[in-house]
Amino acid sequence: MSRLLHPAAVAALAVAAALIVGLLLAGLAGADPLTTVSALVEGMLGTPYAIGESLNGVAVLMLVAAGFVIAYRAGLVNVGGEGQLCAGGIAATAIGTGLPAGTPAFVALPAVLVAAAAAGFAWAAVPAALRAWRGTSEIITTLLLNFVGLALVTLMVHEEGLLRQPVTSSETLPQSAPLVEGAHLPELGLSRSPATVGIVVAVVALVAVGILLRHTGTGLRLTALGHAPEAAARLGVPVARTRFLALGGAGAFAGVAGGMLVATAPYVLAEGFTSGYGFSGLVVGLLARGSMTALAAVAVLLGFLVSGGINLQLVAGVPATTVSIVESLIILFIAGSAAWAARRRAALRAPAPRPAATQAETVGAER
Amino acid sequence: MGALLELQGLGKRYGAVDALHDVTLSVSAGTVHCVLGENGAGKSTLCNLVNGGVRATTGSMAVREEAYTPGSPADALRRGVAMVHQHFSLIPTMTVQQNLQLVRRTGLRERLDRIADEFGLTVDTGRRVADLPVGARQKVEIVKALVPDPDLVLLDEPTGVLDVAEIDALIGTCQAIAGSGRAVVLVTHKLGEVSRVADAATVLRHGTVVGGGRLSEVPVPRLLSLMLGRDAAEIDADTAGAVGLTPAPRARFVPSASPSVPETTLTARNVPPASPSDPGTTPTARNVPSASPSDPATTLTARNVPSVPPADPATTLTARNVRSGASDASGPTTGPALSVRGLAVHHTDGTAALDAADLDLRAGEITGIAGVEGNGQSELVRVLSGALRPSAGSVRLGDADITSATPAVRTRLGLGVVPEDRHHEAMVGELSVAENLFLGDLARFRRRGLVQRAAMDAAATRVIEEYAIRAAGPRAEMRSLSGGNQQKVVLARELAIDGLSVLVAAQPTRGLDVGAVASVLARLREAADRGVAVLVVSSEVGELLTVCDRILVSYRGRLLGPVDAADPTAADRVGSLMTGTAA
Numbered sequence: 038m039s040r041l042l043h044p045a046a047v048a049a050l051a052v053a054a055a056l057i058v059g060l061l062l063a064g065l066a067g068a069d070p071l072t073t074v075s076a077l078v079e080g081m082l083g084t085p086y087a088i089g090e091s092l093n094g095v096a097v098l099m100l101v102a103a104g105f106v107i108a109y110r111a112g113l114v115n116v117g118g119e120g121q122l123c124a125g126g127i128a129a130t131a132i133g134t135g136l137p138a139g140t141p142a143f144v145a146l147p148a149v150l151v152a153a154a155a156a157g158f159a160w161a162a163v164p165a166a167l168r169a170w171r172g173t174s175e176i177i178t179t180l181l182l183n184f185v186g187l188a189l190v191t192l193m194v195h196e197e198g199l200l201r202q203p204v205t206s207s208e209t210l211p212q213s214a215p216l217v218e219g220a221h222l223p224e225l226g227l228s229r230s231p232a233t234v235g236i237v238v239a240v241v242a243l244v245a246v247g248i249l250l251r252h253t254g255t256g257l258r259l260t261a262l263g264h265a266p267e268a269a270a271r272l273g274v275p276v277a278r279t280r281f282l283a284l285g286g287a288g289a290f291a292g293v294a295g296g297m298l299v300a301t302a303p304y305v306l307a308e309g310f311t312s313g314y315g316f317s318g319l320v321v322g323l324l325a326r327g328s329m330t331a332l333a334a335v336a337v338l339l340g341f342l343v344s345g346g347i348n349l350q351l352v353a354g355v356p357a358t359t360v361s362i363v364e365s366l367i368i369l370f371i372a373g374s375a376a377w378a379a380r381r382r383a384a385l386r387a388p389a390p391r392p393a394a395t396q397a398e399t400v401g402a403e404r
Numbered sequence: 405m406g407a408l409l410e411l412q413g414l415g416k417r418y419g420a421v422d423a424l425h426d427v428t429l430s431v432s433a434g435t436v437h438c439v440l441g442e443n444g445a446g447k448s449t450l451c452n453l454v455n456g457g458v459r460a461t462t463g464s465m466a467v468r469e470e471a472y473t474p475g476s477p478a479d480a481l482r483r484g485v486a487m488v489h490q491h492f493s494l495i496p497t498m499t500v501q502q503n504l505q506l507v508r509r510t511g512l513r514e515r516l517d518r519i520a521d522e523f524g525l526t527v528d529t530g531r532r533v534a535d536l537p538v539g540a541r542q543k544v545e546i547v548k549a550l551v552p553d554p555d556l557v558l559l560d561e562p563t564g565v566l567d568v569a570e571i572d573a574l575i576g577t578c579q580a581i582a583g584s585g586r587a588v589v590l591v592t593h594k595l596g597e598v599s600r601v602a603d604a605a606t607v608l609r610h611g612t613v614v615g616g617g618r619l620s621e622v623p624v625p626r627l628l629s630l631m632l633g634r635d636a637a638e639i640d641a642d643t644a645g646a647v648g649l650t651p652a653p654r655a656r657f658v659p660s661a662s663p664s665v666p667e668t669t670l671t672a673r674n675v676p677p678a679s680p681s682d683p684g685t686t687p688t689a690r691n692v693p694s695a696s697p698s699d700p701a702t703t704l705t706a707r708n709v710p711s712v713p714p715a716d717p718a719t720t721l722t723a724r725n726v727r728s729g730a731s732d733a734s735g736p737t738t739g740p741a742l743s744v745r746g747l748a749v750h751h752t753d754g755t756a757a758l759d760a761a762d763l764d765l766r767a768g769e770i771t772g773i774a775g776v777e778g779n780g781q782s783e784l785v786r787v788l789s790g791a792l793r794p795s796a797g798s799v800r801l802g803d804a805d806i807t808s809a810t811p812a813v814r815t816r817l818g819l820g821v822v823p824e825d826r827h828h829e830a831m832v833g834e835l836s837v838a839e840n841l842f843l844g845d846l847a848r849f850r851r852r853g854l855v856q857r858a859a860m861d862a863a864a865t866r867v868i869e870e871y872a873i874r875a876a877g878p879r880a881e882m883r884s885l886s887g888g889n890q891q892k893v894v895l896a897r898e899l900a901i902d903g904l905s906v907l908v909a910a911q912p913t914r915g916l917d918v919g920a921v922a923s924v925l926a927r928l929r930e931a932a933d934r935g936v937a938v939l940v941v942s943s944e945v946g947e948l949l950t951v952c953d954r955i956l957v958s959y960r961g962r963l964l965g966p967v968d969a970a971d972p973t974a975a976d977r978v979g980s981l982m983t984g985t986a987a
Contacts, residue, residue, distance in 0.1 A: 252854045254846035260835060261843055267829040271789060271821065272844040273812035 047378050048324060048331075051370035052338070059363035068353040076355070080348020081341040087348070089230030093301055094314070095340030096235035097122075097294045101318025102325065102332050103239075103246045104290025109322060110250055111283035112263035117164065117179025118315025120186030121157040121288040125295025127193055128156030130200050130306040133216030133299065145219030150296050157292015158285045160186065165284035169277040175284060183315065191308050200306060212307035213299075222300040235297045240333070242290065247329035259283060291315065313361070317343065320368050339364065407469070408433045408587045409454070409485070409556055414463035416449050423449040424611045427463070431556065431604075436578050436588045438598045440616075440631050441608035442776070442943065447591045450608065451560045454589070455487040456480035467556070484555035488545045488562060496534035500527050500544050507551045519550050523580040538755055539570035546577060557581055558589045563597055575601045593776050595631070596984035599624045607631050628979050739802075740764035741937035742788075742819070742906045747797035749783045749961075757783040758794070759961035765906055765937035770928060772952030773941040773963065774978050780961040781941045782824055785910040788939075789821040790814050791829065801906060815844060817905075820898035824910035824941070826887070830894045833883030837875050838864035840882045841897050871896045872923070888920025895927055907931050910941040925951045945978050957981035 063073040080087055101118045108115045115121075132152040136145050164178035193200040194211045202214040222233040250256035261269040262279055270276045294314065299306050317339055325332035346360030407430040415425040424446040431437045441447045452458045454465065456474030465472040467483050474480035477487065494503050504512055520526045527544050528536075536544070542562060549557055559578070563571050578588045578601050592598065598605060599619070606616035607630040615630040616622065744763040750756050758780040765771055775781050786792035788799060790811040798807045801817050809817070823829035831840050838860050842849065849860045864878035871892045875885050882890060891912065898907060909928060913921040929951060932938045941958075942948050948955050949969050955978055956965040967977045 248854070252857075254850060254855055257835070257839055257843060257846065257855065261832045261839075264834045265828055265832045267791060267823075267825070268832050269843075270791065271811050271823060271829055273810075273815055274843075275810070275812070 047374045048371055051374050052367055054370050055363050055366035058366055059359055062359050062362060063349070063353070063355040066355045066359070068355045072353045073349065073355055076349050076352035077342075077345040079345075079352065081345035083348070085227065085230040087344060089227065089232035091341045091344040092232040092236045094343055095336050096233075096239035097298060097314045098318050098321050098336040098340050099236075099239035099243055099333065100294035100297070101291045101314060102321035102336055103242050103329075104287035105319055105322030106325065106327065106329075106332065107246060107250070107259070107290070108283045108287035110256070110259040110263050110327070111280055112266065113168065113280060113284050113287075114176050115161065115179055115284060115287040115291075116176055116316075116319060117161060117182050117186075117288065118291045118318045119311050119313070120179070120183040120315070121160050121291035122295035122298065122311040122315050123183075123186030123190045124156040124160035124288075125153035125292030126299045126306055126310055127190060127200070127295075128292070129153040129220075129296035129299050130193070130213045130216065133220035133304075134200065134214045136217045136220065138217050140217055140219040142219040142221075142223070145217060146222070146300070149216070149220045149300055150293055153292045153296025154289040155292070157295065158289040160292065161288020162281070162285045165281045165288070168284060169281040179284075187311070190306065190310070194306055194308060202305075210307070212305045215304040216300060220300055221302075221304055222297060231302060233297075233301055235301065238293075238297070242293075243329050243333060250327075291318065294318070312343075317364060320364060323368065324371055407431060408467065409472075409589070410466045410469070411454075412464045412466070414450075414453060414465065415461050416453060416458065417461045422611050424453070424608075425462070427608070427613050429606045429613065429616070431587050431589055433555075433587050434582055434585050435603035436582045436590055436601050438602040438605040439589060439591045439608060440593060440595065440598060440605055440627060442593060442631060445608040445631075446611040447593075447608055448560065449611075451487060451558055451591055454480070454485060454558060456485075481552050481554065484553075485558065486549040486552060486554035486556070487558040487560065488542075488549045489560055494533045494541060494544060494548070497532065499530060499532050500536075501529040503533060503544065504529070504548055504551060507548055512551070515551055515553075516547070519547055522584055523550070523577055525550070525577060525580075539566055539573070542566060542570070542574070543577075546574075550581070554586070556587045556589065558591065560591045561593070562590070563592060563594055571597060593631070594984050595624055595628055598627070599985070624985065628976075628983065628985065631979075631983075741767045741802060742939075743800045744784075744788075745798050745800075747784070747787060747799070748795050749780070749787060749792060750795045756780075756961050758787070761797070761958075761961065761963045763939075763956070763963055765939055767905070767935050767937050768932055769954070770932045770938040770940060770952045771966075772948035772955040772969070773939065773958050774945050774948050774955055774982055775941075775943070775958035776982055777943055779958045781958040782910070784958070784963075785821070785824055785908060785941055788819070788908050789823060789829075791823075812844075815901055818901060818903040820901045820904050820907040820936075822891070822894055822898055822907070822909040822912050824914075826890060826894065831882050831890060833881065835882055836864075836879045837868065837873070837882055837885070837893055838878035840893055841867055841900075844897070845900075867893075867896050867900075871927075886917075886920075888916040888923075891916060891920065891924060895924060899927065899931055904931070904936055906937045906939070908939045908941075911943065912940060913942065913944065913947060921947070945975065945982070949975055949978070959984060 060070050060073060064070060068076075081091055082088055101122070104121075105115050105118065129149045129152055133145065133149045136148065160182065161179065164173070164175045164182060167173035167178055168175040194213055195201060197204060200213040201211060202209065222235055224230070225232045225234060225236075250259065258269065258274045258279060261272065262274055262276060262283075266276055295311065298310055298314070321332060321335045321339055324335045342360055342363065346357040349355045349359065350357040409431040411427055411429050414427040416423045417425075427446075427450060429437075429439075439447055439450060449458070453460050454474075456476045456479050459473075459475075467485065472483055472485075474483060474485070480487070495506075501512075504516070508515060516527070516529070525543060525547055527540070527547050533541060533544065546557075546559075546562075562574060566574060575597065578590060581588050582603070590598070590601065602619050604616065604618045605622065605627055607614050607627055609631065615626075742763075742765040744761060747758055747761040747763075748756060749758040761780065761784060763771075763784075773781050773784070783792060787794050790806075790809060790813075793808065798805060800806065801814065801819055804817055806814055806817065806819070811821075814821075827833060832843070835843070838857075841864050842860055846855060849856045849863075861878040867873070868875055868878065873885070873889045873892045873896070875889060875893075882893065885893070895909075895912070898904075907928070912924050912928065916924065925947065928938050928940060932953075940948060940952060952969045954966040954968055955974065956963045957967070957978055958964075959981060964981045965978075967974050967981070971977070
């Protein structure tokens with residue numbers, strides 16, 4: 038019983054249950070389970086190309102999730118990944134298309150990514166400041182800013198005065214001009230694989246965040262703030278500033294991820310370039326529950342699932358949204374079962390109920 | 405004359421804790437019956453039992469001589485028992501009318517008219533509850549309880565938030581309700597009000613009935629001593645043992661009461677500090693002289709000459725110099741270590757939690773603040789710790805004005821605080837003991853940007869040993885410790901502040917067992933002896949009398965007193981100030 042209640046076991050069961058529901062849905066869409074599974078696996082791992090695409094997605098998820106975890110440590114929930122990805126993407130495009138054509142990579146690439154990080158930070162800074170100094174719920178404000186961000190991308194790629202590529206015919210797509218050569222994320226150089234150094238950047242970022250949270254004073258202060266803000270204040274943690282920086286930092290990570298998205302083939306900013314990575318990153322961060330290893334594992338799982346979902350549609354005729362449904366179900370199941378498991382564990386540990394503040398007082402007086 | 409409500413051997417256990425046991429009382433129709441007791445005496449549990457909020461573990465209840473086992477407040481109401489809660493249960497964004505309609509939909513108008521006729525209670529039904537002053541809200545609460553036409557009205561601490569005129573009105577209402585043949589049970593700790601309204605009273609102490617009767621037979625001073633538990637004859641040995649420290653002042657202040665008591669007291673107090681590393685002997689030593697005058701020297705140094713830097717003047721000077729060095733280079737100060745002037749704090753509804761409070765703390769002296777909870781002492785501590793901004797007044801720490809300083813600045817200037825709400829304000833339960841000890845002082849363990857866990861654990865292990873903290877180790881989660889050990893961690897941390905000049909401890913012994921209480925008090929005394937100005941806020945008067953040099957009483961947002969703790973009548977004076985019966 039108690040082994041079944043281990044968080045990892047709970048997560049695995051939730052994922053399995055969600056996958057089964059996904060298969061049933063695919064079945065309703067008219068695909069037999071075998072075709073569905075093989076199409077999914079093919080899309081995830083079938084070709085070097087598929088693996089490379091998946092890895093690029095994994096990198097983006099990891100970055101968004103790593104940022105999410107920082108803010109979450111401080112007790113803040115960043116639902117604004119999408120908007121921050123958009124801000125990062127727009128800034129990266131602005132810099133990446135504005136640089137002279139011959140700019141060397143060692144100048145262009147950092148410039149693009151730093152701009153993306155700064156834009157992501159600035160985008161998150163609005164809700165962060167409202168939360169830190171005005172107490173406005175960051176869940177609401179970050180969420181709403183997603184729609185602003187997505188709309189801003191649409192505006193950017195439709196207006197020639199902004200970031201739209203020069204319109205030469207009625208066929209010209211509403212997207213930006215490609216980034217200059219130097220701003221392209223280098224590929225890892227695996228044959229027929231589009232995998233970029235993004236995954237390396239993401240893994241380094243994960244390790245750095247892991248060290249920050251576990252082995253530095255900043256990490257301790259964030260944790261204290263997340264668990265007991267009053268006690269943290271008493272112990273000298275600058276509460277408002279820490280909250281601001283934590284949420285802003287989450288935005289910066291998502292911003293870099295957005296910059297990486299436009300710095301990967303086809304190197305343009307277009308509507309829908311975020312592909313829901315902002316929300317998926319949140320899922321990864323939530324499911325990882327503070328463990329960087331778990332974060333990497335969940336990011337790989339979801340990243341590959343998302344890529345596989347595209348093949349699902351192409352080959353088996355199952356809507357790719359089925360994968361989104363599975364993703365959502367995983368959250369629901371994990372959240373639900375985690376709450377259930379916590380209650381079970383509490384019940385196993387202490388059979389006696391522990392209610393009422395009056396009781397605590399009574400204890401005080403009795404002893 | 406039949407009893408309207410009868411409780412027979414009623415008890416309630418929460419886990420291993422007896423919140424209430426063997427309570428027997430009888431409320432007659434047409435009377436106002438007061439249930440008296442200090443915080444934690446079991447008053448609220450009793451209310452909840454009668455009101456159907458919780459089920460009794462033992463005993464039985466009867467309403468009009470029929471068995472009564474309410475499963476819910478609604479059930480209680482059907483049997484004619486209504487309750488007015490201590491914390492308002494009205495919905496602030498709705499009008500009075502709408503709130504009352506939640507209780508009764510049809511014929512409300514007529515019913516309100518009848519209530520107005522019968523009890524002289526009128527409410528402005530059109531106004532939003534949020535716009536009403538507290539007194540008016542209280543009135544709506546009472547009207548709400550009366551709407552279903554109950555036989556018995558329970559009022560749980562109704563006067564806590566009211567001003568004098570409002571209390572007069574409330575007392576009038578109680579009398580009117582009783583006069584109509586119903587009964588009122590008034591649960592309170594304010595004796596002053598009891599003497600004006602009650603026909604009978606029952607005193608609860610530590611969950612059980614310690615006395616009571618018709619007010620014509622039991623005078624108010626008797627009720628007071630019952631309530632504060634200073635009369636040895638009324639308390640059985642178990643209770644006395646559980647109280648731990650309260651027998652000590654009793655021994656001191658009523659030495660003639662019973663010759664056997666000092667014996668018991670000393671034993672009880674000497675047991676916990678038996679371990680050699682635990683300096684709990686200090687308060688014992690300080691009490692012995694007052695019980696048996698064989699060693700007056702200790703008393704003189706530590707208590708009777710409080711303004712002279714005691715024990716070790718060198719330490720005092722050092723502490724002082726560090727503090728003034730940090731704040732201002734104008735040399736050593738001679739004024740109070742901490743001074744509060746005209747402090748006011750207002751709740752959002754405009755009522756004053758603190759009203760023009762003044763306070764001076766002097767080096768080497770322990771000042772106590774007694775008072776029934778909710779009289780502003782919590783707010784005072786929160787202002788001192790920097791968790792709450794006062795609406796007026798100033799706080800000075802030595803030479804520095806810290807009225808609006810951040811907690812970090814206060815700590816740097818040498819102010820330590822043991823907050824009242826240990827779990828929210830004093831510690832982070834999910835972090836380890838070591839992390840809780842050193843979170844505010846991480847720079848000590850930082851090398852190349854990383855926290856050196858091994859060094860931190862080693863330092864924590866030393867503290868754990870020094871303070872005899874029972875923990876699985878420096879990495880044990882703070883929440884896995886018992887309350888007493890958690891408190892020792894908090895205290896150890898605050899006492900270790902560099903240049904500590906003032907220590908504020910709010911309810912430092914709440915929820916602790918006898919041994920932990922003694923150890924915590926000993927640490928406070930030790931801090932004072934090395935020149936720290938100590939402020940102890942506690943609702944345990946006996947404890948304050950034991951450890952403090954002088955005691956102030958917080959009453960309705962003001963600080964009354966001071967009472968010299970060495971004065972033989974101190975307990976009585978504190979008691980009457982607390983309960984509002986002082987002349």
